[in-house]
Amino acid sequence: MTIWLGRDAAQVIIEQANIFFPLETGGVLLGWRDGEDRVVVDIVGAGPKALHGRHTFIPDHSWQVEQIDEAFRNTAGDLDYLGDWHSHPAGVAAMSSEDRSTLRRISRRVRHPIMVIAAGRNANWTFGGWMQLRPRLLRRSVAECQPIQYFAVPSEWPRAPLSAE
Numbered sequence: 001m002t003i004w005l006g007r008d009a010a011q012v013i014i015e016q017a018n019i020f021f022p023l024e025t026g027g028v029l030l031g032w033r034d035g036e037d038r039v040v041v042d043i044v045g046a047g048p049k050a051l052h053g054r055h056t057f058i059p060d061h062s063w064q065v066e067q068i069d070e071a072f073r074n075t076a077g078d079l080d081y082l083g084d085w086h087s088h089p090a091g092v093a094a095m096s097s098e099d100r101s102t103l104r105r106i107s108r109r110v111r112h113p114i115m116v117i118a119a120g121r122n123a124n125w126t127f128g129g130w131m132q133l134r135p136r137l138l139r140r141s142v143a144e145c146q147p148i149q150y151f152a153v154p155s156e157w158p159r160a161p162l163s164a165e
């Protein structure tokens, strides 16, 4: 599978990551499922009451839910919650053990969720993407690294305004 990441969404992630640098920030990924592929067209940020630490952040959950609801309304329910994103300021685009347990927890309510991590600083951010999968022969699900492809979201696609705060 491939994670298709809209260039605008990737840009907003980088802007947000730089605003909070050297602290971590993050949010949710919205878009579509296309077979096993995921197409990310919008992101929601951490929210005004989020708490940001060096290696963790706690999102403003009620604000995020409002933003997601609004995105659903603006697109007539076309967008889907696909997973979460967050930054690793001055770090590497790799899953920490907390990241793995977060993605495993999300997978209890969302089928095959994805996690996107942006690592770096200033103009140098590297993206990594993972999907929680349950391989045959394995009893428990695992996060598998997935390729990310960037694309320009066609202007005629239904979308909500990017809400990053």
Ligand SMILES: [Zn+2]
Residues within 6 Å of the ligand: 086, 087, 088, 095, 096, 099, 117
């Ligand atoms: Zn992390």
